[in-house]
Amino acid sequence: MALIKSISGIRGTIGGKTGETLSPIDVVKFTAAYASWVAEHTNTRKIVIGRDARISGEMINNLVISTLQGMGFDVVDLGLSTTPTVEVAVDLCKAAGGIIITASHNPSNWNALKLLNEKGEFISAEDGQKILEKAETENFEFVGLSKLGRVIKDDSFLQKHIDMICQLPLVDVEAIRHRNFKLIIDAVNSTGGIAVPMLLESLGVLQVEKLFCEPDGHFPHNPEPLPENLNHIVSRLESGNYDLGIVVDPDVDRLALVCEDGSFFGEEYTLVAVADYVLSQNVGNTVSNLSSTQALRDITLKAGGEYFASAVGEVNVVNQMKACNAVIGGEGNGGVIYPALHYGRDALVGIALFLTFLAKSGKSAKMLRTKYPNYHISKNKIELTPQIDVDAVIEGIKQHYSRQLLNTIDGLRIDFEQEWVHLRKSNTEPIIRIYAESNSQTRADSLANKMISDIKEIVSQQL
DSSP states (O other), X not given: OOEEEETTEEEEESSXXXXXXXXXXXXXHHHHHHHHHHHTTOSOOEEEEEEOSOTTHHHHHHHHHHHHHHTTXXXXXXXXXXXXXXXXXXXXXXXXXXXXXXXXXXXXXXXXXXXEOTTSSBOOHHHHHHHHHHHHHTOOOOOOGGGOOOEEEOOOHHHHHHHHHHTSTTOOXXXXXXXXXXXXXXXXXXXXXXXXXXXXXHTTOOEEEEESOOOSSOOSSOSSOOGGGOHHHHHXXXXXXXXXXXXXXTTSOOEEEEOTTSOBOOHHHHHHHHHHHXXXXXXXXXXXXXXXXXXXXXXXXXXXXXXXEEOSSHHHHHHHHHHHTEEEEEETTTEEEOTTTOSSBOHHHHXXXXXXXXXXXXXXXXXHHTTSOOOEEEEEEEEXXXXXXHHHHHHHHHHHTTXXXXXXXXXXXXXXXSOEEEEEEOSSSSEEEEEEEESSHHHHHHHHHHHHHHHHHHHHXXX
């Protein structure tokens, strides 16, 4: 059992002791701390909330609503919703903030509170730390009877979100309708089972087969949209009866695509393909985090734009996108951020842009995938004893590879001529995470293993 308190929110398993799991008491304490922080920054007394379909969601939803009322806030409750929809709703409601009740791709026994600012974007590291301190010291105060907040239930924002997507200049509903796609979707029995069919209907896609689209929170497989978890949809696509498979995670901020023959488009390449389309219509800058494929950089430079890398984490990607006025950005886990709509990972806008691109290209998904550089990523970690100075280890690697192109905004990234390695230390454990990318899986694994060997050698010198 676990409770993880981070700058972006609180995440934990259901059931167990207070302070060790996501208990009702912890939910109330953290929600009150967030509301207290919001009250210090605005006179607006309205907060938007929404949740994915996890079984524990209704219980936590009730706790959050009651706490926010007790802190003097009116609550706009979207009910079953998606992370990007809540983000959009905060802005549309001119609310003071938002809370998304979801543990994203974590298993069903987890849940979490994700915290938004008044722009509908994830709070900054600095603000998150202030909220954590308030929760730790219980530095908040509930209001009297006359100032209790109201509850406004409003399930209209999902359609509003979809309407905004369909009205985007780069989303061509007519081209999608004319292509007459036959699609199959896997929504892991969460809110994507509501949102994705609604979107596809609005886009004029009439032939849709639904896998696991009942939003009852009973995940039929591991909810992270990785190849090893998607056997059901792959087996259906191998029959050759569909144009594309679409997979979303429980809160619909990550998008994975499966080609018409059952092969994987690749989660790293969701953003690459969408960016390729956006850049073909509007040349500009792009952003992804340091652990994402360099294929985005390649297509950006080819299109005449400039590529920028950010530290890992959505809030860091968004900050870099704003700084360089990027036209598209995101993360290599299937997270597409399209600022023409809003600054947040959004699988729904990713679907609409990809289908437009696919429709206009006249190609199959498999053919489209072959036009991009074929990179492979190896993801590893090395566990060290608590006595080891992890910072000193990374500094040793930095010195060892001082002649290479180095980036230190988030751990250490080493760029070689056609490949890279990214080392990041855990904030809570003596662990170094090692990501390596090259033009073959064998070479990526070999590069990662070489880095692990170098780390072990440096560690042996410390002992």
